[in-house]
Amino acid sequence: MARPRKPLLSRERIVTVALALVDSEGLTAVSTRRLAAELGVSGPSLYNHFTTKDEILDAVADTVIAQVxxxxxxxxxxxxxxxxxxxxxxxxxxxxxxxxxxxxxxxxxxxxxxxxxxxxxxxxxxxxxxxxxxxxxxxxxxxxxxxxxxxxxxxxxxxxxxxxxxxxxxxxxxxxxxxxxxxxxxxxxxxxxxxxxxxxxxxxxxxxxxx
Incomplete structure (x- = not known):
């Protein structure tokens, strides 16, 4: 039986995990290293979607405001x-x-x-x-x-x-x-x-x- 495929890394998945980290531990918990560990990927793979940590936080913040x-x-x-x-x-x-x-x-x-x-x-x-x-x-x-x-x-x-x-x-x-x-x-x-x-x-x- 084929092994289930790991979900593809995407901006949406990164933002979802980053928001969960912010909610549970605060802004300081978000780093590219921590996100990579939570997502089960290598750190550099995040840079295919975001160039900086602040870009990730921008996307997280915008996700929250989009709910208004x-x-x-x-x-x-x-x-x-x-x-x-x-x-x-x-x-x-x-x-x-x-x-x-x-x-x-x-x-x-x-x-x-x-x-x-x-x-x-x-x-x-x-x-x-x-x-x-x-x-x-x-x-x-x-x-x-x-x-x-x-x-x-x-x-x-x-x-x-x-x-x-x-x-x-x-x-x-x-x-x-x-x-x-x-x-x-x-x-x-x-x-x-x-x-x-x-x-x-x-x-x-x-x-x-x-x-």
């Missing part, structure tokens, strides 16, 4: 609804892969999915009536807000130990040790509150310009 829904900017939705829906989808993609967020924070560079997202958001906001300068700032503002919220958990930042919060020192943190047990409620609620406040604030301050 941007259709609301092309479907004629009200700009307020579009920002809310996009912000939620954007954060969902980043929180699923939080270790790639610092790399994504550098901006889209030449990454196709990142550029498509920037183009859709900018184009959608300008089409809604926002001046180009404001549309640019709104895109930047949303990126700062979403990326920051995906970097870590506020709730998990408090230890589950009531003794760590002596009321003599921290009179208002008597329930802080319970936060970690309500991570989703706290973190998701905080993001939703901030997102709605951000969009409402834009509408109140500048909405007349976009109507």
């Amino acid at each position: 829904d941007i259709s609301m900017f092309e479907g004629g939705e009200d700009w307020r609804t579009a920002l809310l829906e996009w912000g939620r989808s954007y954060r969902a993609a980043l929180t699923a892969h939080p270790h790639i967020v610092p790399f994504l924070a550098q901006g889209p560079g030449r990454r196709p999915a990142g550029l498509r997202m920037a183009d859709a958001v900018f184009g959608g906001m300008v089409k809604a009536g926002w001046p180009p300068a404001h549309a640019t700032r709104i895109g930047a503002l949303m990126r700062y807000f979403v990326a920051g919220s995906a970097l870590g958990s506020f709730a998990r930042g408090f230890v589950n130990d009531a003794g760590a919060y002596d009321p003599a020192d921290y009179p208002h943190l008597g329930q802080a040790h319970l936060l970690a047990g309500h991570q989703e409620q706290v973190d998701e609620g905080a993001f939703e509150t901030g997102l709605r406040a951000l969009v409402a604030g834009l509408d109140q301050l500048y909405g007349e310009d976009a109507r």
Whole structure:
């Protein structure tokens, strides 16, 4: 019986394994040597598909951004609804892969999915009536807000130990040790509150310009 063939090395397979490494161990775990070992190939064979480690990370980052829904900017939705829906989808993609967020924070560079997202958001906001300068700032503002919220958990930042919060020192943190047990409620609620406040604030301050 013939032995099963080893799957052919491809860009997609390299990116899939690299993303799994980033998710499980962080950005520093990704090296050409480690990837080659995980893929069961020789190191030089990776260079048939990528010339540098940063090219691999670019492809990983773009794979994550490709998961973000941007259709609301092309479907004629009200700009307020579009920002809310996009912000939620954007954060969902980043929180699923939080270790790639610092790399994504550098901006889209030449990454196709990142550029498509920037183009859709900018184009959608300008089409809604926002001046180009404001549309640019709104895109930047949303990126700062979403990326920051995906970097870590506020709730998990408090230890589950009531003794760590002596009321003599921290009179208002008597329930802080319970936060970690309500991570989703706290973190998701905080993001939703901030997102709605951000969009409402834009509408109140500048909405007349976009109507």
